[in-house]
Amino acid sequence: MPNNTKKRYGFVIDVSRCIDCRACMVACSVENSVPYNHTRIWVHDQGVKGEWPKLQRAFVPYNCMHCENPPCVEVCVSGATYKNKDNGLVLVDQNACIGCGFCAEACPYDVRYLDEKRGVVDKCNACFQRVETGQMPACVQTCVGGSRLFGDFNDPESTVSKALKNAKTVVRLDAKRDDGKSTEPNIYYVNAPDQMLNLLTTDKFGQMEKTTPEASEYTISEEIWKKLLIPVLGLATLATFGVQAIFFTKQLVEGEKEFEE
Numbered sequence: 001m002p003n004n005t006k007k008r009y010g011f012v013i014d015v016s017r018c019i020d021c022r023a024c025m026v027a028c029s030v031e032n033s034v035p036y037n038h039t040r041i042w043v044h045d046q047g048v049k050g051e052w053p054k055l056q057r058a059f060v061p062y063n064c065m066h067c068e069n070p071p072c073v074e075v076c077v078s079g080a081t082y083k084n085k086d087n088g089l090v091l092v093d094q095n096a097c098i099g100c101g102f103c104a105e106a107c108p109y110d111v112r113y114l115d116e117k118r119g120v121v122d123k124c125n126a127c128f129q130r131v132e133t134g135q136m137p138a139c140v141q142t143c144v145g146g147s148r149l150f151g152d153f154n155d156p157e158s159t160v161s162k163a164l165k166n167a168k169t170v171v172r173l174d175a176k177r178d179d180g181k182s183t184e185p186n187i188y189y190v191n192a193p194d195q196m197l198n199l200l201t202t203d204k205f206g207q208m209e210k211t212t213p214e215a216s217e218y219t220i221s222e223e224i225w226k227k228l229l230i231p232v233l234g235l236a237t238l239a240t241f242g243v244q245a246i247f248f249t250k251q252l253v254e255g256e257k258e259f260e261e
Contacts, residue, residue, distance in 0.1 A: 007087040008153040009126060010186030011140075012160040012167075013061050015193070018147040020045060020059035024139035031127055031138035038113045040064075040124040041139055049193070056193040061148060063139070064111040064124035065185030066090045071177045072103035072112070081121075087152075088186065089128060094120045108175040108183065126150065153186065160188075167191055 020043055028034060028041050041063035049056045070090045072081050080097035083090050092103075097120040104112040104121055112123040127137035131150075135141070140148045151158035164170060167190035175183045 006085075006154065008186065009087045009089050009131070009150070010066055010153050010160060010188070011063070011126075012149040012151075012163040013187060013189045014147045014149065014163065014167075014191050015058050015060055015189055016147075016191040017145040018043065018059040018061055019145045021144050023142045023144050024061060024148060027138040027142040028124075028127075031130070032122075032125075034122070035115060035117065038115070038122070040111075040122065058193050060189065060192075061139075062109075062111070063187070064090060064126075065109055065173065065183065065187050066124075066126065068184035068186065069177060069181050070183065071106040071108070075102045075106045077102060084128075087131075089126050091125050091128060092121060092123060094118070094122070097121055108177075109173070109185075163190060164188055 022043060025039060025041055025043065029036075029039065032040060034040055041061065043059050043061050046058045046060060066089050068088070070081075070083060073083055073090065076082075077100055078096050078098050080093045080095075081090065081103045082093065099114060099119040099121060101114055101121065104110075104114065112121050114120075115122050127135075127139075130137060130141075137148075137150050140150045149159050149163050151160040153160055153164075155161060167188075169190060169192055171189040171192055172185055172187070173189070174185060177183060
């Protein structure tokens with residue numbers, strides 16, 4: 001169970017209120033300088049369901065699930081991907097990211113993309129730069145229909161906690177990790193039409209191939225990579241930094257000697 005003395009940030013998506021205006025996507029791209037050929041968030045048209053005259057249609061927003069047990073953190077070689085200990089958000093330190101893409105492969109929701117120009121992985125960070133100053137994420141702030149909600153699940157008086165309490169239906173796109181644990185995503189979908197509780201997540205921007213979250217399945221070679229090569233690469237990275245530090249220190253000492261002479 002989460003420690004209730006800390007925040008547990010996440011989203012509640014009221015499916016019944018999304019009108020597919022895409023204002024959230026525009027706001028996200030502008031706020032976070034997302035390349036035009038990628039997106040941190042998206043909206044998927046579930047299509048028309050049912051038989052005439054009882055037809056239903058829904059549009060469902062998606063973004064990083066900010067999981068309780070994120071597989072992306074486990075496979076990150078450089079430690080760039082991490083779970084914030086104070087609020088539970090899964091973030092990427094792009095100064096530390098080496099663009100290997102292991103985290104993108106491990107994510108069962110395919111919410112990450114590689115920014116080719118900068119050579120780093122990017123994804124939704126819940127506009128943490130705004131949240132830190134008491135503002136809502138850009139997608140929530142601009143949601144015309146009030147579909148996107150954000151807040152602290154550990155606060156019973158928060159908007160998201162009240163939305164969950166009053167919801168007619170609640171769906172969470174849980175996925176199984178390769179170690180058997182559930183990802184436990186911190187996005188809850190509420191008030192979805194009865195025939196759409198199996199929410200498809202197809203991304204029209206081509207960042208993902210699967211239509212629903214699946215368990216991370218590894219081949220034998222991938223298992224060897226995960227259990228052996230990742231620690232080796234991690235040690236190699238630390239060794240590289242260590243050598244650079246020694247070299248820099250040596251240059252500094254020699255420079256001081258020359259200055260004294």
